[in-house]
Amino acid sequence: MPAEEFVAGWISGALGLVLGHPFDTVKLLGFFKGMSFPIVSIAVVNSVLFGVYSNALLALTATSHQERRAQPPSYTHVFIAGCTGGFLQAYCLAPFDLIKVRLQNQTEPRAQPGSPPPRYRGPVHCAASIFQAEGPRGLFRGAWALTLRDTPTLGIYFVTYEWLCHQSTPDGQNPSSATVLVAGGFAGITSWVTATPLDVIKSRMQMAGLEQRAYRGLLDCVVSSVRQEGLGVFFRGLTINSARAFPVNAVTFLSYEYLLHSWG
């Protein structure tokens, strides 16, 4: 099983993430709060996404990454491989994402002398507290919504990327760096635009363990959110998600292609 894709996925994901982190946190307060934790988590998550994607394509089309420019896979194969990568990465992402959402929503000012300590002191403490209070399954709160969010939308991600590269590259040639940047950026936007409705639901379910409201399940969360706030609730964060998606995914795809290319 070719392993380069996993390593390239890790490094490129980390580079993209450094760019995207301030966007991710600007929804709340404190720009670079918790930067080291996402770097570690992206190591697992992005390498699973790109590694599984590429190996699924290898299984479906019997072509390696290098051969795919000369013999491009069909978009159906790209979509299936993207969905497979998305599905598996969602499960690896679930506990990391839960901790991220819990920490980022913890916006109390830094403890003053005498004020109560924050509920979570950091990612490890957060994981341990959730584990203690809710058991191992607690760490997978919202995982189902996350899987539904990521499976089809990562299929869309790779199809958009491949399609845009194909549009602006002569047959059989490698796309230029500018093409990779633009195609990667738009792949990120398309994927995030389609993922945003379930992203809202996912985050609410992840916070539900802490807040007063409890949902009976995903559908209950959808229905009660729409009842209280109208359909607009599904577009919360759409602008910031898209603004973040372009630079993050432009850099992710550029470094991914560059690394695989330079490793031959």
Ligand SMILES: C[N+](C)(C)CCCC[C@H](N)C(=O)O
């Ligand atoms: C599928 N969905 C749009 C939710 C995520 C796409 C992930 C791509 C990249 N790691 C990023 O953070 O933008």
